[in-house]
Amino acid sequence: MVNYKVTIYTGNLATAGTFGNVSIKLVGTHGESKRTRxxxxxxxxxxxxxxxxVSCPVSIGKLVLIEIDKSRFLLFSEDSWFTAKVEVKSPKFDTYNFPIYHWITDSEVHRFREATxxxxxxxxxxxxxxxREQELEQRKEDYRWDVYLEGIPNCMKAEGPHSLPNEVRFSFTKTTEFLFTLSTGLAELKLKGLSDSKENWPDIEAIHHVFWHKRTDISEYVHDHWKEDAFFGYQFLNGVNPMLIQRCSTLPKTFPVSDDMVSLSGQCxxxxxxxxxxIFLxxxxxxxxxKSNIINEKKQYLMAPLVLLHQTPDDKLMPIAIQLKQTPxxxxxxxxxxxSEYDWLMAKIFVRSADFNEHQxxxxxxxTHLLAEVFAVSLLRNVPMVHPLYKLLAPHTRYTLQIxxxxxxxxxxxxxxxxKFAASGGKGKRTLLKRSLSSMTYSSLCIHDNIVARGLEDVHNFYYRDDGLKLWDxxxxxxxxxxxxxxxxxxxxQKDSELQKWILDIFEHGFLSKxxxxxxxxxTTMAELVKFVTMAIFTSSGQHSAVNTGQFDYGGWMPNAPTTLQLPPPTRKGTTSxxxxxxxxxxxxxxxxxxxxxxxxxxxxxxxxxxGQYPQDHFSEKIPCNLIKDFQASLxxxxxxxxxxxxxxxxxYTYLDPREVENSVAI
Known part of the structure; x- marks a missing residue:
């Protein structure tokens, strides 16, 4: 008899264990074992x-796959078992690894490939x-495309979070913490009588008492400095929306600013x-x-401003002119x-509200969110677990479909x-998303190309650019x-049909064949493949962190990022207060x-x-495993x-610090 040592790792997750009867079969190049309980x-x-x-009469050769099934134990009800991985050692001391990371919820036979x-x-x-074919056939059934809104990227078809396959759902820990954070925040508002209040604020400082304990160092800094022009300008570079500012070589005809209107340092x-x-725009x-939203039966206001900024000799980015509508x-x-103080402050408030809606x-x-979902769904539909692209990208899809x-x-x-609460809600939401997709380009998703296109290569104190370029590289x-x-x-x-189906699916369902x-x-080339995969990972990790993590930092003090505004902008100067x-x-x-x-x-x-941290061991070959270590060291x-x-x-500026960047769009 030939004996194979089989080691099974059950995931260290809540409810991961099973009382069920587990059986396994080993399949090799020269035969297979019996199904062994x-x-x-x-x-x-x-x-x-x-x-x-697991014993066999003779060697079954090099292992190709394993078959696992789980049946109910006695009168116990069917439970779910999260199998992390299986390791098999042959009589010749060869070790075969089988990455699984899969919830087995039924008594069907499940096949898993060796990690190579x-x-x-x-x-x-x-x-x-x-x-391989059966896996993708099942995946195409589990992960189907759907249209949420015409004119924006397709999404995964699902009735809701609870209808998602177990593999892509939140962990018990993630679910519990998410619901706790949501419920406690809303409960605090309810207790303070704020959640449904339609009253206006009696004074600006009253806003600071909405939450007593939900504050950060930066949100406190924003509270203290939000009126300052230097901080207003700084946010275009290092706030949560560093994607709009561009160098200005010619003023738009719709923005008739002349020298006699502005005051520049050094009388230039x-x-x-x-x-x-x-000069920046x-x-x-x-x-x-x-079309702006109606909230509490009251029309809201959302402008489309133009903002002109000047980089001063001391490297500050200062606003010098604001026009709140596109047409002079x-x-x-x-x-x-x-x-006057309130004319200028109100103009900046309308800009910050516009920025909130454009950003969100x-x-x-x-x-980030919708594109990451497209990358994930296409991967799951077209690329099996044994494929190197799946092993590379799977960690960067974690929780994306549920969030x-x-x-x-x-x-x-x-x-x-x-x-309920944003000026761009309602019909405006659909229009803005469609406009945004129609203006989006591949190069704008690649930070090197994007920075050059916006002329921002040598702007001082641009930490999003500095950290982002290094992270991309x-x-x-x-x-x-x-x-x-x-x-x-x-x-x-060129001849990898699964790879080609992945990118074609992304083109058709993510970018609507535009x-x-x-x-x-x-x-057609390795260079094309490497750049696109880099973009997919950067979008799902670093870029999402840059535009998500600081939302409370910069929006926790509401006047700095109003979700909506209740009155129209002033049409004449000197009328504000x-x-x-x-x-x-x-x-x-x-x-x-x-x-x-x-x-x-x-x-x-x-x-x-x-x-860069990969709790799931999808790779087994020495070189990719060493490359992961090098990747972690560079990060x-x-x-x-x-x-x-x-x-x-x-x-x-911490949002692109690798230790603060999540592997995937998970929140």
Missing amino acids: LKGAFAFFRGAVSSFT ALRIFEDNHPLGRYS SLADEMKRGN CDYKRLDGL ADDNPIFFPTD LNVHLLR NSLARALLISEGGFFM IIYRFVQGVLSFYYKNDAEV ESTGIPQSF KAMMLQTLPNKGTAANGMAVMWLLSKQSSDFVPL QELSAAIKARNKNLEVP
Whole structure:
């Protein structure tokens, strides 16, 4: 007899264990074992590591796959078992690893491949090919495309979070913490009588008492400095929306600012400063003509501002002119820092409200959440677990499908947060998302290309750019190393049909087959593949962190990021006042609920997995495993450099510190 030592690892998750009867069959290149019942008290409880012997009359050769099934134990009801991995040692001391990370919830036979990555054109074992086909056939049934709104990326078809396959749902820990954070925040508002209040704020400082314990160092800094022009300008570079600002070489015809209107440091002209690269523009044109929401039966207001900024000799980015509507007119004045205190402050408040809405629906929802879902669903539908691309990308899809399902149910649904509390809710939401997708390009998703296109290569104190470029390069080297191990030339990339189906699905369902986006429909070279996979990982990790993690930091003080505004902007200068500002800001209920949502969306879970950490062992080959270690070392070096720099900053920039970046869009 030939004996194989089988070690089974049950996941260390709540409810991961089983009382069921577990059986296994080993399948090799020269035969297979009998189906063997694995006996042992508590062998498959949570976190258990249990070893067994499977005997065969003769060697079954190199192992290809295993078959596992679980049946009910006596009168116990059917339970779920989370199998982490299986390790098999042959009589010749060869070790075979089988990554599973799968909930087995029924008594069916489940097949899992050995960990050595195989592309479809080199997977020659008949049963291996069959199991590969069966896996994708089942996945296509489990992960189907759906249309949430016409004109935006498709999503996964699901009735709600509870209808998702177990593999992509939150852990018990994540679910409990998410619900606790949500319920306690709402309960605090209810107790204070704020959640449904339609009253306006009696004074600005009353807003500071919405939450007593939900504050951060930066949210307190924002509270103290939100009126200052230097901080207003700083946020375009290092706040939660660093994606709009661009260098201005020619003023838009719709923004008629002249030298006699503005005051520049050093008495320079606008033309001279534009030539020197010191003038910058933020144009919220996507918001132009957007139908604003109605909240509490009251029309809300959302402008489409143009903001002109000047980089001063002391490297501050200072606003020098604001026009709140796109079309010049007598009732659309251009505001300047030299105007009265409340004229200028109100102009900045309308900009910050526009930025909140542009950020949430375009920069945050569309360009990270919805794209990450497209990458994930296409991966699950087209790429089997044994494929190297699946092993590389699977960690960067964790929790994405559930958090997006929750977003559709709680945030952007008809009765969700945006409909109730944001100016861009209602019909405006759909229009803005469609406009945003139609203007999105592949190059804008790649930080190197994006920074160059916006002319921001040498702007001072631009920490999003500095950290983001370094992070992109570290991810790129890692991706290039891993994929180069599996693909030796362009021809191998071209003939990998599963790889080609993955990118075509993304093009069709994520970018709605729009060639103008520049998204590839197929991969013809290794260089194309490496760049696109780098973009997918960066979007799902670093970019999402940059535009998500600081939401409460910068939105926890509501006047700095109003979700909506209750009065129209002034049509003449000299008509504003403190009382008008308080009437314009969101009422108590709207503001408090907005702050609560910002807290929820910024709250890190205790089962957070930072970028580069892979609790699930999908790779087994030595070179990819070593590349992961190198990747982790490079990320640690970047983290140390960011921490050292931040010690000298008045406002530290942490959102792209690898230790603070989650592996996936998980919140």
